[in-house]
Amino acid sequence: MSPLERGALWWERFTSQPLYVLAAMLALLVVYTMGVYRKQMWFMLKSLRRNLLRSILTSLATVVLVLVVTLVWSILYFLDKATSEKAKDLKAIVTERWQIPSQMPFAYAASLSEGAAARPTDVRPDDNMTWQFYGGTIDPGKRTRENTVFFFCMDPRKLLTMMDGLDELTLQERSDLDHAIDVMVKDKRKVVIGKDRLAAMKKRVGERIKVTSLNYKDIDLEVEIIAEFPDGRYNQSAIMNRDYLNDAMDDYNAKQKAKGLPTHPLTMKSLNLVWLRVPDTDAYQRVADQIMSSSLYSSPAVKCETASSGISSFLDAYRDLLWGMRWLLVPSILVTMSLVIANAISISVRERRVEMAVLKVLGFSPGQIMALVLGEAILIGGLSGAFSSGATYVLINQVAGGLKFPIAFFPAFLIPEDALWWGPMIGIGTAVAGSFFPAWSARTVKVSDVFSKIS
Amino acid sequence: MTETFSISPRLFGPLGFFAGLMVLLAIVGKVPISYNVRNLLVRWRITLMTALAFTLVVALMTVMLAFVNGMYRLTLGSxxxxxxxxxxxxxxxxxxxxxxxxxxxxxxxxxxxxxxxxxxxxxxxxxxxxxxxxxxxxxxxxxxxxxxxxxxxxxxxxxxxxxxxxxxxxxxxxxxxxxxxxxxxxxxxxxxxxxxxxxxxxxxxxxxxxxxxxxxxxxxxxxxxxxxxxxxxxxxxxxxxxxxxxxxxxxxxxxxxxxxxxxxxxxxxxxxxxxxxxxxxxxxxxxxxxxxxxxxYEKLNTTNQQFLGAIIVVAIIMAVGGVFGVMNTMFAAISQRTRDIGVMRIIGFARWQILVSFFLESLLIALVGGLLGCAIGSLANGWTASSIISGGQGGGKSVVLKLIVDADILLTGLLFSLGMGCVGGFIPALSAMRLRPLEAVR
Incomplete structure (x- = not known):
């Protein structure tokens, strides 16, 4: 995707969210206000500069705490997005009805890919993809997590059309992946592996590896690594042409048959998942009905659910952990931030009571004094928040390659672009909450009291 | 109950260090502790807000550690x-x-x-x-x-x-x-x-x-x-x-x-x-x-270890925020009491005694905040939560576990709080120590 296309996509997403538009308007209003009240702004900046150490310490506290909130919200944001039902262009998953892991006969693949459409009036999915899981080690003598690799065995041509997150590639990345797919289609022994998995296995593109299977016992496959996935969510993944696994299984069974021995135990269980893309919820419902009511899938029975519903089931085990992150961790951090800011502003107001009294004598109204104190807090909170979320975005996405947090099957979480406005908003919100009472106290400074104490 | 309130030997070192440090500071410090306590009471709002920041960090850490502790106990008990x-x-x-x-x-x-x-x-x-x-x-x-x-x-x-x-x-x-x-x-x-x-x-x-x-x-x-x-x-x-x-x-x-x-x-x-x-x-x-x-079951502890790692990272980042907060408070305390410091120096208190006095004050805030955090965090003892334990290579078991707040966790929280107080209080205490008496009283 070219930078122009990315920009257009970003703008489309931005303008489609009322909250973003509101935030942008608010930011413009702030900028406008800063222009109109530039004298007051200058005054606030000078006040912050007067005790630079305190301003820096408050700012640093805000930066680190916004960092934690940004990380936690990024995880929750991703999971919420993954589990929220879409109305258009949604994906459905077909799996074995009762058992985890799902194991269906590969014979189901052809008809399930068509959404079990049997009559001309039946709805067919726009696109589909089958997954078979093949796991193995490159060192059977001493198997470790590092030398183990799990392949998604699939039709390579479906990689770009059906896999999530590959629609935001650069032109170069897309071209490289296209080329790799062509090679995989022509030679089923070629595979693509993510860069972190390659690093863990101490392998590089161009090398051949022999994988001794863990789940497909006695079906060991030799593959050649022809490319690595673009940096991102597939850093730990690996894909293989499904024909390679299925042909190897057929060969194995033919040999067994010739020896009068039973076929491989996974012969009728090699299909794990079928993905379907449907245009809308109506189409999904009809496809799901077609599949669930079909007599083709009785042993084992299958179920069809939306991708978001399927992911929700996997996240069920983490529900209390996620609840704790959302409702204990984040609020506690926000309160801590407010306390730190409240502390700093309280100290500042206390030290500047004479200054407040002088301002009142010079004609400043109580409201203006309160606005000055609040403005200082907002300035420090907003700027620190903006810096923190921006730095988190760059460091986590560009340097660390994502936030590695062990939830479900997600290898890493990226900081969304939305986080860029979370930071300033969190900073400003906590600054307002923390400085309101100190600002109120500054507003109510009595000139006579202050000067009588001095005299 | 005996097991719940036993302290693991690895905590004896840090516990001894902080207990010894506080006792030593109290003994060698010539500035009466009552002076620090009164100052904290006079500035009670700021003291309270600083202590509350410690309380929140420690309470949160206690709950998170209790969760992981529950997971470990579950795998051990299976x-x-x-x-x-x-x-x-x-x-x-x-x-x-x-x-x-x-x-x-x-x-x-x-x-x-x-x-x-x-x-x-x-x-x-x-x-x-x-x-x-x-x-x-x-x-x-x-x-x-x-x-x-x-x-x-x-x-x-x-x-x-x-x-x-x-x-x-x-x-x-x-x-x-x-x-x-x-x-x-x-x-x-x-x-x-x-x-x-x-x-x-x-x-x-x-x-x-x-x-x-x-x-x-x-x-x-x-x-x-x-x-x-x-x-x-x-x-x-x-x-x-x-x-x-x-x-x-x-x-x-x-x-x-x-x-x-x-x-x-x-x-x-x-x-x-x-x-x-x-x-x-x-x-x-x-x-x-x-x-x-x-x-x-030991091998199923991989998820626990990953959660523990994440908790440690979050706790450390939050602690850094707390440290900046306490530094702010202590610097403000020093700037408000610059004259006090000048007078104390003129009447014969040594530089290091001023340092000890302010250092002890920040440790006191940390101790109070930490104790309160431990008390709030310990309320989570016995809560049930769902989670998953696995060896990190697929599979795993969905489990219902009980959060367990034991003596180790409470002590870890308290030591963590004291650590924050130490780091956050030392630099301001150093700056107090460096004040020149005559300049301070002017």
């Missing part, structure tokens, strides 16, 4: 040191194991395996299945499905003996048939008899608007109705989240014809280790992977 778990070779988890009885039946005849009073080997033949179950009456916006862990057994009484899991009074093991008439009529629909762990009994009870399921009550899993015939005394183990039923019924029903696991009871931990090694190396009929049960 394995018996004298048991050997036999899985198919290469299987990273029970879920992926596939043992043919014909090839592996001899494992229970290993000389290391104990026998019961009828001279039968103390071996439990099991199939472990995870069932994807729709949740009854799931409302809009709520989760629609859950994973249930079903363990199919040949002989439940023997399995109970092997796993050391008795039933609660009033219950019984499922019958040899494994089913009973649903409505009393023998020819009618049959319900599958099930023995439930306490945790899953509570979870399934919630579906029906009750605290827990009890013996004689019905529920649905898969395409059949099930009846509770017994509740396991399984609290504190992964079996707490399992449904036990007749293997010959649940295996075929959910598509697992073969066994996944054999658990063998041996005399003790040494015998278990020898038996496991012997089976792995010398059992020739089929390649199996035998391991001591405690080792098997």
């Amino acid at each position: 394995g018996q040191p004298g048991n050997v778990v036999v899985l198919a070779d290469g299987a990273t988890d029970e879920l992926f194991s596939n043992l043919g009885y014909r090839d592996t039946s001899d494992v229970e005849r290993h000389p290391g395996v104990l026998r019961d009073d009828k001279e039968r080997p103390l071996a439990s033949w099991e199939v472990y299945i995870v069932v994807n179950q729709p949740i009854p009456n799931a409302g809009d916006g709520k989760r629609k499905r859950r994973f249930l862990q079903v363990r199919g057994l040949d002989d439940p009484a023997r399995a109970g003996a092997v796993h050391n899991l008795p039933l609660h009074p009033g219950g019984s093991w499922f019958s040899a048939a494994g089913v009973q008439p649903l409505r009393g009529d023998v020819g009618g629909e049959q319900a599958i008899q099930a023995v439930l762990g306490e945790g899953i009994a509570r979870e399934l009870g919630k579906d029906q608007g009750r605290d827990s399921l009890h013996v004689g009550e019905f529920f649905e899993v898969g395409p059949r109705k099930w009846v509770v015939v017994g509740i396991l005394q399984s609290s504190g183990s992964t079996f707490d989240s399992e449904i036990w039923a007749k293997r010959q019924i649940v295996g075929p029903m959910f598509g697992k014809e073969n066994y996944t696991t054999v658990v063998l009871r041996t005399a003790d931990a040494t015998a278990a280790r020898e038996t496991a090694q012997d089976l792995t190396a010398n059992f020739k009929k089929s390649a199996v992977q035998a391991q001591v049960e405690t080792d098997y």
Whole structure:
């Protein structure tokens, strides 16, 4: 995707969210206000500069705490997005009805890919993809997590059309992946592996590896690594042409048959998942009905659910952990931030009571004094928040390659672009909450009291 | 209770350090502590806000550590040191194991395996299945499905003996048939008899608007109705989240014809280790992977370790924020008391005594905040939460665990708070020490 296309996509997403538009308007209003009240702004900046150490310490506290909130919200944001039902262009998953892991006969693949459409009036999915899981080690003598690799065995041509997150590639990345797919289609022994998995296995593109299977016992496959996935969510993944696994299984069974021995135990269980893309919820419902009511899938029975519903089931085990992150961790951090800011502003107001009294004598109204104190807090909170979320975005996405947090099957979480406005908003919100009472106290400074104490 | 309030030796070092440091500072400091206490009381709002920041950080850390502690206790409590778990070779988890009885039946005849009073080997033949179950009456916006862990057994009484899991009074093991008439009529629909762990009994009870399921009550899993015939005394183990039923019924029903696991009871931990090694190396009929049960559950600690790592990172980042907060407070305290410091220096207090005085003050705030945080965090003791434990290579077990706040966690929180106070208070105390007396009093 070219930078122009990315920009257009970003703008489309931005303008489609009322909250973003509101935030942008608010930011413009702030900028406008800063222009109109530039004298007051200058005054606030000078006040912050007067005790630079305190301003820096408050700012640093805000930066680190916004960092934690940004990380936690990024995880929750991703999971919420993954589990929220879409109305258009949604994906459905077909799996074995009762058992985890799902194991269906590969014979189901052809008809399930068509959404079990049997009559001309039946709805067919726009696109589909089958997954078979093949796991193995490159060192059977001493198997470790590092030398183990799990392949998604699939039709390579479906990689770009059906896999999530590959629609935001650069032109170069897309071209490289296209080329790799062509090679995989022509030679089923070629595979693509993510860069972190390659690093863990101490392998590089161009090398051949022999994988001794863990789940497909006695079906060991030799593959050649022809490319690595673009940096991102597939850093730990690996894909293989499904024909390679299925042909190897057929060969194995033919040999067994010739020896009068039973076929491989996974012969009728090699299909794990079928993905379907449907245009809308109506189409999904009809496809799901077609599949669930079909007599083709009785042993084992299958179920069809939306991708978001399927992911929700996997996240069920983490529900209390996620609840704790959302409702204990984040609020506690926000309160801590407010306390730190409240502390700093309280100290500042206390030290500047004479200054407040002088301002009142010079004609400043109580409201203006309160606005000055609040403005200082907002300035420090907003700027620190903006810096923190921006730095988190760059460091986590560009340097660390994502936030590695062990939830479900997600290898890493990226900081969304939305986080860029979370930071300033969190900073400003906590600054307002923390400085309101100190600002109120500054507003109510009595000139006579202050000067009588001095005299 | 004794175990809950025992302190692990690794904490003695830091505990001794901080206790010694505070006592030493109190003894050698010539500035009376009452001076610091009064100052804290005079600036009570700021003191309170700073202490509250410590309180929140420590309380949060205590709850998070209690969660991980609960997970560790669960995995530790699930394995018996004298048991050997036999899985198919290469299987990273029970879920992926596939043992043919014909090839592996001899494992229970290993000389290391104990026998019961009828001279039968103390071996439990099991199939472990995870069932994807729709949740009854799931409302809009709520989760629609859950994973249930079903363990199919040949002989439940023997399995109970092997796993050391008795039933609660009033219950019984499922019958040899494994089913009973649903409505009393023998020819009618049959319900599958099930023995439930306490945790899953509570979870399934919630579906029906009750605290827990009890013996004689019905529920649905898969395409059949099930009846509770017994509740396991399984609290504190992964079996707490399992449904036990007749293997010959649940295996075929959910598509697992073969066994996944054999658990063998041996005399003790040494015998278990020898038996496991012997089976792995010398059992020739089929390649199996035998391991001591405690080792098997130890490997399921990968998720716990990852959670613990994440908690440590979050706690440290929050602590850094707290440190900046306390620095702010202490710098403000110093700037407000510059004249005090000048006077103290003129009347003969040494620089280091000023340092000790301010350092002690920040430690006092940290101590109060930390104690309060520990007190609030300890309220989480006994909360239940769902989670997952796994070896990090797929599979794993969904579990219901209890959060455990023990002495180690409370002490860790307190030491963490004191550490924050130390770091946050030392630099301001140094700056107080460097003030020149005459400049300070001007």
